[in-house]
Amino acid sequence: MGYALTTMAESSVVIANAFHHVAWGTPISVYFWLVGASAGSFVISSFGWVFGIKRYKPLAMTASLQAIVLLLIVPILLIWDLGKPVRFIYLMLPGYWHSTGPMAWGSLLIFSYPISMIVYVWFVMKNDLFWAKTTGIIAIVLAISTHWYTGVVMELNPGRFINHTALAPLLFLTGAFISGIGLLILILWVQNMIVAVKKRIDWSLMEEMAQYMMYGIVFDCFLLFLEFMQTFYGNQHELEGHETVLMGIFRFPYLWLELVIGLIIPFFILVSPLKRNKYGIILASFLVAIGVYGMRVWWVMGGQYMQTFF
Amino acid sequence: MASDNNKKSSSENGKTETKNHRRTYGIQTPGTKGIAGTKRYAMVVDLRKCIGCMSCVVACKSEFGVPLGVWRTWVKVSDKGTYPNTKRMFMPRLCNHCDYPVCVRNCPTQATFKHKDGFVLQRYNRCIGCRTCIVACPYNARHILPAKRSDKNLPYEVVDKCTFCFHRVKKGLVPACVQACVGGARIFGDLNDPKSEIARIVAGETVTVLKPELGTQPSVFYIGADWEMMDETHSYNNRTVQLKQEFNDFKRNHVVDGYGDIVEGESTMRQVGKNMGDFLNSIPHKASEVVKAFKKLLFE
Amino acid sequence: MGNGWPIYANILLREKSVPKINRRDFLKAGTAITTAVACPGIVTSMELELGGSDFHQIRTFHPRERNPYLCTMCPYFDGGFTYGEAGRIMKVEGNPDHIASRGKFCSKGLASFFSAVDPDRILAPLKRVGARGEGKWEEISWEQAIKEVSEKVEQAMKVGADTVCLNEGAFKETGTIRFMDTIGSRSVVRSRFPSVSSTTKQMVLKKALGVDFVLPDLEHTKYVLSFGGNILETAFPLAQRLTDGIVNNRLKLVTFDVRLSNTAGKSNEWIPVFPGSDGIVAMTMANVIMQEGLADTGFIDRWTNLSSKALAKGLAKYTPAIAEQASGVPAESIRRIAIEFASEKSGAIFTQNGISYHQNSVDNEMACFLLSVITGNIDNKGGNCLPRQFDIASFKPVPAKKGSVVRKLNHSFPFEVKEGSRKVQVLFNHMSNPVYSSPASSVWREVLKDESQIPFIVDFSPFMSETSELADIILPDVVATERDDVASSPTALLPWASMTIPGVKPQGKVQDVRITLKKIIEALDPDGTRGMKKYWDFANTREWVKKEVEATRGLEDGYKKLKSSGVWPDYGKIDLTTRQIMNKGQPITGEYNTYTKSGFKTASGKIEIKIPVWTPNPRHAQMQPNEFVLSTFKVAYHTNSMTSNLKYLSEIWHSNPLWINKQTAAKLGIGDGGLVRVTSDAGYMVTKAWLTQGIHPQVVGMSTSVGRSAYGRVAQADPDAELAFPGSGQQNDPDIDENIWWRDTGINPNDIIPISLDPETGVQTWNDTVVTVTPAEAGDQYGDIKADNDRHFAIYKKMLGKV
């Protein structure tokens, strides 16, 4: 052993290099989280009107309003994050629009999705079943697309080994689904405390949503497992990216926040008898919602992190 | 005089050429390697001759007034081996002016484009500073310009990168870094011209490019590159403590749009919080920029 | 929305019209395009020029105004151009047709023009208010400044002209020596000698060869031995030839150094030696070469004062085994390298401070020089050539008083003042910064601060250096881009001179030191009756330069050409591919073996060698396991204390952790990046350790040029600092205010480096200092420095006893 150590040539050490910033940081991760939660809650909102599951009709309003409000914060974040905020308009000007840039489609989606939601909500308020359903379908496609594209934006960077996977949009969508539900449950819980007894949403509905959330968690774990397989059995960059970046610098958001707090603990809550307990569900919802934020952090920044030394 | 030149060159171009040009910054650009009638400017860096003098870095920085904390070109240095069999290696880096530039494909506003003579260039007036291209570039070749720089007439808070010294090459000069290169390690020319020095070297010597597996088709070729230096993961895992400390200083003190830096050794989530604080701090400045822009639009 | 770059925008947007590069454009822009056939079989078509013009990168590619420029950041004096725009220098570049620089400037040269627009620069005469060193200044007029200074000089001259002292650091004479001669003072001390050679090398070569430098012909050589020199970091005109030789000529480079400098790191072989032991290695190699019959005995017998037999006999006692013991270099390596070197057709030797800053430096230099002599590698192709250079002459020189001590280093100056053996009334300081760069700099600080020891201090520095801070009056000089200048340096096989013609007016109220001195002389001798004024008969500095050129042998007719193109003679144009200077299709080369015509410039016309003697340093023999030799070295990106406020340079290099061998550090329990206490005989400092595979186990290393306690916001990485003096900050640089990202600015070791002069040369033996390195103690903070001046003084006294 000692012999092996002394004869082993030391590999090179980098003694000087330029430094690089992580170009997409916290504002972007918050934005991904909000877009996701918005899309997730909108999916729930559409259960009643679009898919005709009657018992979901009462919460459609709250869910879509939540989706709209979350989405209203998004452009503000995005625009102020630009180096030149005024120029956000270029993203939609015909002479500028660049069809191969995922960001270009994304910006169209981000602006059309809230509009379609508002139209949908308007018909919901007017109780117009046909138009609510029609606009709801459009809106739900846009909702999913809006979030799907955030995955694509990250995915189409061949140099970022952690992000460059076709699973990216699915991971994003699953995360969106569960965090959307989590947030919705929290909001409905608060709403129930405020509004008249008659207007309160029935807890059995929450329990049901919590079960959907549980299925989402399972699916998310499955996707993460696939990711894990790829990084582990993939090339050295992927493996090291997982080992030194995710398990190193992003250990807290990755391992603790997302996996343990955001998935494993809620999963056990939701399969245990606690799933019938109001506070159990609330706790699980809360954990899922913040857990997904952990994923947004490592996903956005972790993928760029290793390269800042290259 | 110079603008005359431009007019002439555009009229000389003729119709077919014009079409060609449009394509260069529309959808994914066709490569220019080996295409008759186009040039493909490229650089060879002969690492046997690179002495790490950083003349290229200073020449480039002075040429463009590049602000502190960002680089169009830089030189990576590493030590290899155990005492007394130790070697030092230098590797200059810059934009590869890829023939398949990921940055161009991902830019939402066509602000970055591929010139038909091989340059990948920026249009500062189009760039919105979204930094998609920075994330897309596998070589760290791009940077966002800080809000404050020496010459306030030069662009700021947009993305910039090496231009292969377009303005000099157009005037028949080699790029500034090639001009300055003490070791004579940097060689520049037209790869499509079989008689050029660079075409001879690329054809005749063993050259490598960075991350060939990504298929970006770089136009910067290296002679004598060390695999460890070319390897991203290796660089990440083998940094000196001093470099880590320096990098942390950099992250603490050099705040530009992006807000994604994590200081190593400090709580990650606290850093995330600090980033958000920096972001919120930047809003008043940006708001004043917006007001300025509207004033300009309305009153000038 | 187009914040000031609409024109560029237009150019790129109008396309249709992305500008196309065509041959006509550059034919128009460039000067004549040389078509050259470089080597057979290769048709070149490098259609781009290597320099000589410049354009704005955005504003419609405007051509910039070009003026000749000569870099004075180091004694190599490379020639180039400044490129200006609207009264401001935008950049500098080497002149591609300059035979030595061939268009290449090092990073310091390229950044040098920033000194002119440095926002921390002193732009008007300053007078201290408050106590000396307190850092309070007021701006005064030049009239007042000249009046005050000349009055003080007048008073001092009444006591004795020698009480007016000059501490000089310039790489070349810029009027200060003439001033001292004019007023009849012999008190000149120097912080460095004006030459590209190290001090000891100058002395040794002067005796042996009659000249003070030898130029290794690196482009043509097959083998290079470098002893204690760092070609790739400190000698750039040579460095570019070395890389050409490495690739084109496949030379072998062997570097003897105590640490892995960039040169050592790029060498075919790096041989770590124990400090100060290069001499015995070289002697041994010489012995091996003689023994093996590889020496050029014909050359030795014909051209040296010793016979080859006598030489062989004298060297015989230096066997590889003995050398291995003293130097740690394996006997087998010494033998092998010696044989390799002597077997090649040609070989060159390069030596510098690494071997000449030691107690035994004279013998070290002589031993290394012997290697060239015995292999006949003197003034031959690929060997060490005699310098070809114009000696820029002093026009109408002042007859110097007998005993003018121009060639004396300043290291003992503060001790002499302190002990009273040197009386100083007025101290002029020019281009020197002893409070930062001399040994025992804490003693300098103490002495300069004490008004009773030196009543009046005048500094010419354009920047507030550690020394300027202690001055009473600062008369700011111009910087290189603003100075009319001419210079020559022995860096090529043909002599050359280059010139600076300032393209811009000096900033603020600064004034060339020559004009300042002229005004002082005029104040001292208003009507010329004291015989001083007649030596200062020039209208302006351009005229001064003209007179110098006309007085210089071989350069008499060069002024006109120098003024227009910056270099003279005009040897040809650079080839675009081979980067050789070409004349009529042929690369120009120097003449070799010049000595065969008229002999060497020594009394005997032969090389006067002495058989070197090996004397080990007794202190080094007693070193304990935690004792090390401290080596302080220069880096490629700074010149001594001149460059640390240049932002692009300090961005590259701003801190100097202590290099320590990884294995040794492990034994001492020192971790990478951990704090260590470095203790010398005169004090201690606390710094960070850098564990490396690139340093001798008994050596620790630290770079100089950083660790500034003054000089400006960039040097100190303190962007928020307020400037202590008025008249500056004319053009604030937002880049400096906002974007300086580094905070660690290193430590200056000179406070704790005790004085220790080589008895033969009077040179500080920088590379002999012994220090103890231990992990930092409780309460130690990074950057703590404690120097004990009494100890410094005691060491000085002890040294005097020995000398």
Ligand SMILES: Nc1nc2c(c(=O)[nH]1)N[C@H]1C(S)=C(S)[C@@H](COP(=O)(O)OP(=O)(O)OC[C@H]3O[C@@H](n4cnc5c(=O)[nH]c(N)nc54)[C@H](O)[C@@H]3O)O[C@H]1N2
């Ligand atoms: N970039 C740059 N260039 C410069 C200057 C500058 O400040 N910066 N200054 C100019 C001036 S004034 C000078 S004097 C020259 C100096 O030029 P150099 O002499 O080349 O520079 P140094 O760094 O002083 O010393 C050279 C090397 O000697 C090594 N050394 C120390 N002790 C020993 C020893 O015992 N044996 C051996 N073999 N090596 C040893 C050091 O590690 C160092 O690498 O450079 C000139 N050029």
Ligand SMILES: Nc1nc2c(c(=O)[nH]1)N[C@H]1C(S)=C(S)[C@@H](COP(=O)(O)OP(=O)(O)OC[C@H]3O[C@@H](n4cnc5c(=O)[nH]c(N)nc54)[C@H](O)[C@@H]3O)O[C@H]1N2
């Ligand atoms: N520890 C350690 N110390 C060393 C060395 C070492 O290797 N190790 N090297 C030694 C060597 S080789 C040398 S040569 C000396 C050099 O040391 P010095 O001769 O003292 O030279 P610098 O430190 O370069 O200081 C030059 C000063 O000139 C002023 N100056 C700068 N530009 C201009 C200008 O344009 N005009 C005028 N009038 N003034 C200007 C500035 O105040 C600057 O600080 O240092 C020595 N000190």
Ligand code: SF4
């Ligand atoms: S190196 Fe990066 S910035 Fe340059 S062309 Fe390639 S992808 Fe674009």
Ligand code: SF4
């Ligand atoms: S930062 Fe500018 S160049 Fe880069 S992708 Fe965004 S708009 Fe395009």
Ligand code: SF4
């Ligand atoms: S080609 Fe020009 S822009 Fe690019 S690195 Fe060289 S000097 Fe800088």
Ligand code: SF4
């Ligand atoms: S200028 Fe040339 S030799 Fe110097 S670091 Fe740059 S590429 Fe290397």
Ligand code: SF4
């Ligand atoms: S080597 Fe010396 S003279 Fe030449 S550019 Fe560098 S500092 Fe100036």
Ligand SMILES: [Mo]
């Ligand atoms: Mo020196």
